[in-house]
Amino acid sequence: MVTGSDLVPRLTMQYEPATYRRRIAGHDVIIHCHHYNARLQRTIEGARGIDGKGILVGAAEVVFGDQLARALRPGDDEVTRWAVAELLYRHLGFGRIDLSRIGEGIVTADSSHFVEGWLAGLGETTDNVCSFTEGYLQGAVHAVTGAAVRVREVECMARGAGRCRFEVDRGERPAVAANHKEPAIASPREPGGPYAKSAHVDEQAIIDAVVGMPMIGDDAGLIPAFSVYLANMPADFYNRICIGFVEAMRGLGRDKAAIRLLVSDAEHCGMNTFRGIMHSPEWDGLIAPMVRDRADALHAIIAISNALGWGDWHVTAHTPRTLALESRYGYEAVGYREYRGLAAAPQCAMLTGVAAGVMELVYGEGTVEERYGTFSAREERCVGCGEPSCNFAVEQVE
Ligand SMILES: [Zn+2]
Ligand SMILES: [Zn+2]
Known part of the structure; x- marks a missing residue:
């Protein structure tokens, strides 16, 4: 053995x-x-x-x-x-x-x-x-x-x-289905950008440090880090449950509500995860010395999310009230193409919600619930619909 x-x-x-x-x-x-x-x-x-x-x-x-x-x-x-x-x-x-x-x-x-x-x-x-x-x-x-x-x-x-x-x-049941996907988009389309950068934040150093952290389960199979429990979830799982959920809700005429719920979950996620990260020893040691203002914090957060596999996304424009992001190879868009082909509407609910959540965390005040909904995000173009990149626009809600 x-x-x-x-x-x-x-x-x-x-x-x-x-x-x-x-x-x-x-x-x-x-x-x-x-x-x-x-x-x-x-x-x-x-x-x-x-x-x-x-x-x-x-x-x-x-x-x-x-x-x-x-x-x-x-x-x-x-x-x-x-x-x-x-x-x-x-x-x-x-x-x-x-x-x-x-x-x-x-x-x-x-x-x-x-x-x-x-x-x-x-x-x-x-x-x-x-x-x-x-x-x-x-x-x-x-x-x-x-x-x-x-x-x-x-x-x-x-x-x-x-x-x-x-x-x-072990009673009778149908056979287990194969995880069938069509290879849709092999790699991001070059070039992206131009991207906005911070003079103080070394994004590559952050990515290298976070990628170098051993994010694997301990003896109990848990990954306590950044004040939360992390897990390595296959993109295919997220894509299958989210596509399956929206399609099932479409059968009830409620697919738009389903997408709003998925965006909302991600908006909370963006705030919870990054609030934990910003209060962690890992942040204090590596990232805090690079952060002089809120815009720096935003760039650092986007770098971390790229190390976590969230989106290959980058800031294209940013003010304290607005944010524009481009993602060339997000797992939601690429996964939709693999499982379903071309989409009729943008598919990246997770990135959309997180984009709003990150702005609420960086520029908002109060508890997560008080910040929730103070910024709104929408995906304007999506790789899932055949566009070369996904583009997200976030605005403060008046
Ligand atoms: Zn249980
Ligand atoms: Zn997209």
């Missing part, structure tokens, strides 16, 4: 400077915090009239079945394959799952990124919240054994249980 430490090199992150993408086991991963991930889940599962939980479970099954398959090697025995499944989950920052009793159909988890996110921001719940883990486990069983199973959470730490507990149902 191969031991755990021998398996870690399979999951080494590669950062691609040309696209600002982080790649683990063949998948581009995006670093977001527990607030964003839990909020996105609540938005999708909380929408009436659609099967939001099914969208999350299905996306996790397909994406992690694929990512895990790419982390396996032809000579791996079954024990090693389960070890890789446990390790990938922990390494990406989702928590710790115990697969030692999977043969009996039982899985337990004693730490969870999503439970942390739920308890931190969303309060008491009467439901088990680990839909994501159910989907991950279904994908893992498929990658390891080839079987299509249903996994159901029967106890959850979010409801006070000592650990989350899952049961595997």
Whole structure:
């Protein structure tokens, strides 16, 4: 059997400077915090009239079945394959799952990124919240054994249980779908810009430092950094759940409302994540010495978000009341093209919301809730619609 430490090199992150993408086991991963991930889940599962939980479970099954398959090697025995499944989950920052009793159909988890996110921001719940883990486990069983199973959470730490507990149902169900994508846009179209810069902020030094930080799960499978819990989420997962959510809501005539909800979640995310970052020792050590005014802080934040894989985006114009950004290779736009082809409308809800959230954080006053909505952002052009870049315009709300 191969031991755990021998398996870690399979999951080494590669950062691609040309696209600002982080790649683990063949998948581009995006670093977001527990607030964003839990909020996105609540938005999708909380929408009436659609099967939001099914969208999350299905996306996790397909994406992690694929990512895990790419982390396996032809000579791996079954024990090693389960070890890789446990390790990938922990390494990406989702928590710790115990697969030692999977043969009996039982899985337990004693730490969870999503439970942390739920308890931190969303309060008491009467439901088990680990839909994501159910989907991950279904994908893992498929990658390891080839079987299509249903996994159901029967106890959850979010409801006070000592650990989350899952049961595997091996009854009849449809086969696991492949993660089918068409290669749409291989790389950003040159050239971008011109971009606005700060004379004081060394963006490349910030990117190098953040990319050099080991953002992988600790013993408990969590990534506490910048005063939040981070996780490495495959872009494919975000794209599948967001596209799936908007399409399901379109069936009810509510797709515009769905996009507004996704933008709103990202607006909160931008403020929460970067507020944490701006109050972290990492910020004090590296970035604070470069920051003389609020515009410098804004440029530093955009550099950090590029290191986190958010967008390959850059400031094209900036005043204290307005911001214009260009993104040439954001995962939402590129992912839409891969999964669906040309879009009829801009697709980058995450970047749109974060663009407003960043301005609210840098120039606003008060709590996150008091700042929320004081800037509005819109995506004016999108790679998803065939444009060479995505362009975002942010304005202070009068
Ligand atoms: Zn749970
Ligand atoms: Zn776009």
